[in-house]
């Protein structure tokens with residue numbers, strides 16, 4: 001993509017309404033634009049990141065054995081009356097009446113809808129176990145939408161629902177999702193710690209929130225810093241091996257990690273050495289729930305069991321804040337000049353900066369780089385604009401593409417270019433061909 005053609009409306013000034021870095025940087029980098037409080041349009045740069053995050057979530061859901069589907073955003077009030085949540089949910093729910101005076105709502109979550117589908121279509125224990133998910137926009141009329149996409153009113157969520165014949169099966173599904181969450185967030189370059197949590201309006205007996213430690217987070221959390229050292233990506237995971245899943249989960253759950261609602265100061269102090277205690281804030285990027293028959297019972301989701309008797313299915317639900325993750329990743333990875341994208345979610349793999357468009361040698365070298373990297377399957381942004389180098393460097397720092405190839409008239413005379421990483425780990429003067437070899441084979445995360 002040539003930057004001269006790309007729709008990238010960056011801002012010079014820091015927007016006044018943005019209180020935290022990620023919100024400020026997303027507005028300045030032209031990633032999003034507010035439509036009304038807590039509701040955003042995703043401009044091309046932001047949408048590219050959103051899609052990459054969504055794709056990682058999808059791959060890890062599929063790997064864990066969940067199947068993708070798509071449910072509507074608008075739901076009938078009726079199914080929420082059946083579960084008993086229509087009145088309980090309160091003013092956060094956006095209630096709508098259609099022209100026939102039918103009561104509808106914009107879904108804040110989908111337990112009722114998926115349970116209704118399952119109740120109407122599953123017959124036998126042979127239909128179990130199942131894990132079904134979708135990635136769909138949700139609406140919650142938050143009292144205080146803030147921090148940009150972190151606490152929006154309309155936001156993109158991945159929500160998965162599990163159906164099992166008994167408690168043991170439900171725990172197995174919970175464990176699969178638990179492990180898939182660890183992998184999902186790690187692939188995005190995040191350290192998300194599973195913490196014992198309250199179940200809130202979803203309900204149930206067992207829940208973990210996945211928290212990225214950050215001073216700007218909205219959740220108060222307490223944990224053992226050793227949680228940060230556990231590597232979850234180095235080993236291959238067999239989702240059919242219950243023991244292996246439980247072993248991975250145990251590595252986390254034996255360490256103290258709780259949200260404020262579950263916190264117990266005495267247990268924290270006795271279990272965690274002083275220098276390992278983290279008492280601070282975090283961003284909740286996902287939450288998993290086991291709630292047994294809370295929805296399946298009132299909504300009649302039964303199957304015929306192996307003994308010929310009807311059995312109410314056991315359920316859990318598993319959410320990931322897909323749009324919130326864009327903000328969370330920026331909170332975890334930025335500096336004063338701008339965003340530093342982890343390779344796996346970056347909007348482009350590399351940016352080519354032409355320091356003197358119009359100079360024959362520079363133009364030719366840039367075009368060679370652009371073509372070669374494109375042929376190698378890399379997404380490249382080419383800054384071919386007629387702007388001063390200072391402006392180009394500032395924009396490149398702001399939008400944070402991981403690799404940068406700087407091509408200028410002085411270097412190119414000797415066949416040299418500058419190859420840099422946005423995170424500061426590489427800054428080399430090398431021959432153009434060497435830089436291209438390196439970029440064409442660099443890991444994409």
Ligand code: 5CA
Pocket residue numbers: 108109110111140142149150151152153154155157158159160202284285286287289317318319320321322323324
């Ligand atoms: N039905 C369950 C799981 S599928 C559920 O709704 N869980 S939740 O309420 O915890 O939401 C799942 C995830 O969505 C949260 O962990 C959070 O990352 C994200 N989320 C929740 N509210 C918002 C919001 N207002 N703005 C952005 N993301 C949100």
